[in-house]
Amino acid sequence: MTAATGAVLFTLLWLVLALVCGGLWTGFAIRGLIRMTKGKGGPWASAMAQLSVVAMLVGLLRFGPTWGIGAVLFPPALLLFLPGIAELSITPQIALYALPITAAVLALSLWHPITRLFSVMLTCATLVISTLVAGEAISARAMCQTAAxxxxxxxxxxxxxxxxxxxxxxxxxxxxxxxxxxxxxxxxxxxxxxxxxxxxxxxxxxxxxxxxxx
Structure with missing residues (x-):
């Protein structure tokens, strides 16, 4: 088997695995939400659905429509790209601002029964928004200071x-x-x-x- 054939087979295997994982994720989330409407399901279905929505927004922002759609089916796929983000020198500085704010929102969302239903989405959305806001302020200041x-x-x-x-x-x-x-x-x-x-x-x-x- 040539290297090119091996690469094609590996890609096909990876796509099949991604489709299977995505199908299972989506199926369990939909089944869980249906059970919740009947008073039988647990909060995990709502958490999975919320993660899918947040992952779609992150996928659209970072990679475009294709990854946005893929992230809806299987949000954990976005974890493959965290090492690249972690290598940026600005990441620790952003974390000092974004993580405490995100932790505070998580604690507040878990405090009230209504917001508890949307705690995953609120927490993830806060992390994304605070990261962008902090990153904008820190990067703009760093550019100007080093330029001067x-x-x-x-x-x-x-x-x-x-x-x-x-x-x-x-x-x-x-x-x-x-x-x-x-x-x-x-x-x-x-x-x-x-x-x-x-x-x-x-x-x-x-x-x-x-x-x-x-």
């Missing part, structure tokens, strides 16, 4: 949510952030949380977002 320390001007940047959506793709003509010093151009790296110089053969063809640090 290196005498960089004409700083432009995309919002943090845009960077999350596009992180991990191959070379793009739209960068997280862009700055200049004389005739030199610098791009922003979330892995290093710093600016790095661009080759002269590349920078005339690329742009970034809106003006920042003004």
């Amino acid at each position: 320390g290196q005498n960089l001007t004409n700083v432009t940047r995309h919002p943090f949510w845009w960077s999350i959506h596009n992180t991990g793709y191959d070379f793009q003509f739209q960068l997280h952030g862009l700055a200049t010093r004389g005739e030199d151009q610098f791009a922003w790296s979330y892995s290093e949380m710093d600016w790095y110089p661009l080759p002269d053969t590349i920078w005339p063809n690329i742009t970034s977002g809106e003006p920042a640090c003004e």
Whole structure:
């Protein structure tokens, strides 16, 4: 068996496994919700359904429609991409803000019987929103501070949510952030949380977002 044949078989096996897991997840969630309407089911069905909704929103934000649909069927699949996010230098700083807020919302949602039914969705939504808000504030401040320390001007940047959506793709003509010093151009790296110089053969063809640090 050649390497190409092995890769095709592995991909097909992975797709079949994903479809089976997705079918089981969706089936159990729907069955549980139906039982809950009859007063027989437990809270796990509601939790599974809420996770599917939150996973769909995260999949749409980070990867696009295909992953959004796939995440509805089997939300745990998104865990495959957590290591890449954890490698970003900004992640620990975001966690210092997002995790306490998320923990507080979880505790409050469990306190009242009505909000307890939606505690999973409220908690996950809070984690996503607080991550984006904290990431936007921290990244904007870091870009401006490091640019000032290196005498960089004409700083432009995309919002943090845009960077999350596009992180991990191959070379793009739209960068997280862009700055200049004389005739030199610098791009922003979330892995290093710093600016790095661009080759002269590349920078005339690329742009970034809106003006920042003004």
